[in-house]
Amino acid sequence: MSKKKLLIQEVFEKGKRESGKETKSAVAVYLWSYFDDHFSPSISDKTFIRYHDAFIRDDREINIDSDTLNKMSQYLGYKDFPDFSGTFIKKDEATDKTTVKISVDRDEETLSEKLSNIIINITNEQHFKMPDFLKQNGLGIMEIAFLACLVTGNVVFSNNKKVADGFSSPLGFVSNMESGADKKYMYWNGERYIATDSSFIRPGLEIKAMNVHQWRNFRKVMRKDTLTDVNALGRTWYSKYNNEVEFFTDDGTDPDNGRELRKSTSLIIYKYAGKQKDSIGAEE
Numbered sequence: 001m002s003k004k005k006l007l008i009q010e011v012f013e014k015g016k017r018e019s020g021k022e023t024k025s026a027v028a029v030y031l032w033s034y035f036d037d038h039f040s041p042s043i044s045d046k047t048f049i050r051y052h053d054a055f056i057r058d059d060r061e062i063n064i065d066s067d068t069l070n071k072m073s074q075y076l077g078y079k080d081f082p083d084f085s086g087t088f089i090k091k092d093e094a095t096d097k098t099t100v101k102i103s104v105d106r107d108e109e110t111l112s113e114k115l116s117n118i119i120i121n122i123t124n125e126q127h128f129k130m131p132d133f134l135k136q137n138g139l140g141i142m143e144i145a146f147l148a149c150l151v152t153g154n155v156v157f158s159n160n161k162k163v164a165d166g167f168s169s170p171l172g173f174v175s176n177m178e179s180g181a182d183k184k185y186m187y188w189n190g191e192r193y194i195a196t197d198s199s200f201i202r203p204g205l206e207i208k209a210m211n212v213h214q215w216r217n218f219r220k221v222m223r224k225d226t227l228t229d230v231n232a233l234g235r236t237w238y239s240k241y242n243n244e245v246e247f248f249t250d251d252g253t254d255p256d257n258g259r260e261l262r263k264s265t266s267l268i269i270y271k272y273a274g275k276q277k278d279s280i281g282a283e284e
Contacts, residue, residue, distance in 0.1 A: 002055075002061060003081075003084070003088075004061065004064060004069070005055040005056070005059075005061075006088065007069065007072055007073065007076075007081070007084060008051050008052060008055045008056060009055070009056060010076055010088075011031065011048075011072050011076065012024070012027055012031075012048075012052060012056070014075070014076060015027040015030050015034075018030065018034075018222065020223065024049060025045070025049065027048075028045040028046075028048040028049045028052070029045045031045065031048050032044055034075070035071065035075070038189065038190070039071045039074075040202070043068060043071065043072075047068075050062075051064065066081065069081035076088075180194075180195025180196075180210075180215065181195070181212045181215065181216075183196055183197050183210055184196075184197060184199075184210055185197065185198065185199055185207045185208065185209060185210055186207075186209075186210050186211070186214070186215050187201055187205045187206060187207050187208070188205075188206065188255040190220070190256075191219060191220050191222060192219045192220070193211075193214055193218060195210065195215055206255075214250070217249060218248065218249060218252060219248065219249040219250075220246060220247070220248055221236065221246075221248065221249065221273075224245075224246075224247055224272065224273040224274075225273065225274055226273075226274060227247060227264075227269055227273035227274045228273075229269060232269050232273065232274075233264060233265075233266060234263075234264075235249070235264075236248065237249075237250065237251050237252075237262060237263055237264060238262060238264050238268055238272070239253075239254035239257065239259045239260075239261055239262075241254070241259055245271075245272035245273075247264060247272075247273060248261055251263075
């Protein structure tokens, strides 16, 4: 499968999960709306359908400009299309390449500090198997790291350089999995706070100082119809503006309009989310 076809397939799969839609057209409309809010210029629903028909339905390649490929890759959580192409591994496909991240305690001695955040790419014609003597003797993490280095000669350090042949490669997927709590800033993407090191991303985005609690816990509930008294009462907060109600997973203010959030009640859940049979009381 080509990387472009894989990208289109994954974009539509994520769109299905997020929107709850099943048809190609409905998912394409959702993707258009999402990209219109998060990228400039956007990608229209007709363009998404054209890509789907070509790559998925007809199994043929058509030209896609690099900017569009980068945007779709970023939607999936990657830096750009080369990052996606070099690091994405299809979960249900057999692969002969395994990416392993090894982290070393920062309080270790100098050598350990230099070897922190090692990434080992193990490539072989057969699937990599841990030798029996490793299982029996239980070598430590540093010994395993050095052994893998010696066997493969394919090690990427945190400065993005690979020892042995000087090839430079982005950390990509593994970097995206690392904690963002050590970053200085964050911004609201319409659903959650995204950690960043930059004080400026693009016009229209408000960058604020990192608040680790908000970054980890504050989310907008994107599927309000799934809320019930059982899963939402006492666990969610809401913002009401122009008769529109949005629900959140933590207390604070609505990042979109600055309004103070209020604790969700049975009546609010009944009227604006999942309906409960025994909801009583008056609207706050």
